[in-house]
Amino acid sequence: MASAIINAIGQTPWGPLVLRRVQNYIHTNNNPCQPKPIPFSESSDLERFRSTSPEFWASDDVTAWLCAVVKAKGIRIEETNAYKLGRCNGKILLNMDEQQFKEMDPNYGHILFAEFRQLIQTQRPVVSAPFTVQNLTTLSQLQPLPNSISQCTPTAATESPLAFDPKPSTSRLSNGDSACNKLPHSSIQLVTSNFFSKIDYSLSLQVENCSEEADEMQGTSTSRRKRSTHTKGNKLWEFIRDALKDPETCPSIVRWEDPKEGVFRIVESEKLARLWGKKKNNAKMTYEKLSRAMRTYYDKQILVPVPKTGLYPKKLVYKFGPGAEEWEKATKVNGLDRNESGISKQEKVQLLHIIK
């Protein structure tokens, strides 16, 4: 059971850091820890909530649970307030009473509350000692945040004693945009991922697929690939770095395993390859080819081997190296005018407004 928790935590973007503390705790109780299994696809994560105590649910897990409930109950998800609920993590749900569920979702709040309580009763509590709920956010503080900041750092998923220190000066991630780090706990801790951005993304992928198919029918995909619009600032590692900052792609397609160490994981390898191919106007890009290009980075130390600590999955995990030292600074330079995936001026204004 403990290993299930470890696995579940480890698969979150903030997992490795939390994991160390959990393992530390477990170690003091003479429990051996096991390396987490290798997830083969994002879909495996959608089942994580079933084997994980709600205390450890990230908003992804809440969303997955929500999807399971509406499916089981035959409820149309559009009729629920999934947007709001999907921004909560498990701890927040645990501290909500029926009235608060109803406030969040007037239509189905009572059902969701009943389902959640039932789930708690059927799940046995596990590790509890080192966890306490601190600074628990009240519902009145649930303010919508701009999409693009919702995943900007793993800080978003952390809180309480397990939260890692998001000091911009020491964090190699720092995002070049310490605005995220400056967000008050109460606002930022709520948001780990956005259900609707995932839906939007899958829709956009469908549109892409349609246009690719259309090209195929016209025979254009078999011709030589078109020139990419701009190669400057279009390197593969920069593309991945940007994808790690973009809520459209992080954590659904790539996600941090340990941002301080520069360790990240590719979640949806073929989707990432498709996006890279799209950027390079190369419809034939595959993960095989993308990963070959990534392996050329080992020579240049843009990527370095992932430490075999057992903290990370063995597959699809990479680590930025000194050759990619600028990876967090690049957006700082462009920060205000920003490229495709940083935070725009407008979003910054919104952010500052939230910060006050």
Add this chain to the structure above:
DNA sequence: CTTCAATTTCCTGATT
């Protein structure tokens, strides 16, 4: 036109 960096493509074989 040439050079060169950064892939891209294709491949064989190993590992998970």
Add this chain to the structure above:
DNA sequence: TAATCAGGAAATTGAA
């Protein structure tokens, strides 16, 4: 068995 990793070799692309 499929997906991924590792890396050689040659080709391609786009910028300087």
